[in-house]
Amino acid sequence: MPSTISFTSTKGVNTVNYIVKKLIPTWKDGLCLIQRECIPKILNLEDVFAIDATGGGKSALFSVPILIHRKISQNPSAYPVFNVSICPKPVGVVVTPTKGLESNIVKQLKKDFNIDAFAYTSDNLSAKCIASVDIIKEITSCQYQIICVDPEHLREQEWFLIANSTTFGQNLIFACAKEGHVVNK
Template sequence: MSSNVAFTSIEGVNTVNSIVKKLIPKWKDGLREIQLFCILTILNLEDVFAIEATGGGKSALFGIPVLVHLEISQNPSLYPKFTVPIRSDPIAVVVTPTKGLASNIVRVV
């Protein structure tokens, strides 16, 4: 595998898609196009501001990057070297407007 791969490259896209397929087999169709775009941008350490309706898949935008970091850090020989640091203990910070929504996210994720 090549070195210094950006997540937004073809190799990065394939890596993220393969990790999602491996870790979340229930998602038969994988990530939606907008989710994939946002997640690749986030993994490249760029900011994303996303607005989507309820049920649109926003939770994947903070959950999948954590899973990607964990998978790559636990199995580095299976994946290319990326241009950004891969964290073995990734953290996602989620700001929610209401206590009820926050409780729902914790239960779902």
């Protein structure tokens, strides 16, 4: 069995940089400092606390790990073997304080990275209900790579079901809070 490496190793960091340059050619300089420091740790399933100015590149901390997992899972033999599972249907949860922020994140993820995301807001839940769509089933089957949700919705019974879904749990690569200073205790 081949030896495994961590994403924070030199080879792991080089792999991340290679994939980013391949998938996001508009980023001429690749990852910025906060991204280079945090993304390999996130991919290693380590806890990260990142603070930076607006526009500093923090949103890449939840978009790039999804892209890395998707790319490696498409052709695992082309990449090193990592010491964490590479998920074929990677999912991340982003806790946000406002539905406006959730909707903006979802639109930007689709536009910039072709990442399917869902803003778990009352309006969107109502629209899914009216369309007779089982959003819990969609989320637990990993149809969305990122789910943006506010703290109030996280307390609902549906999130207990989502969190206890085997498929969802096996593909969950991170959970984070955006604008944490605004989230009520």
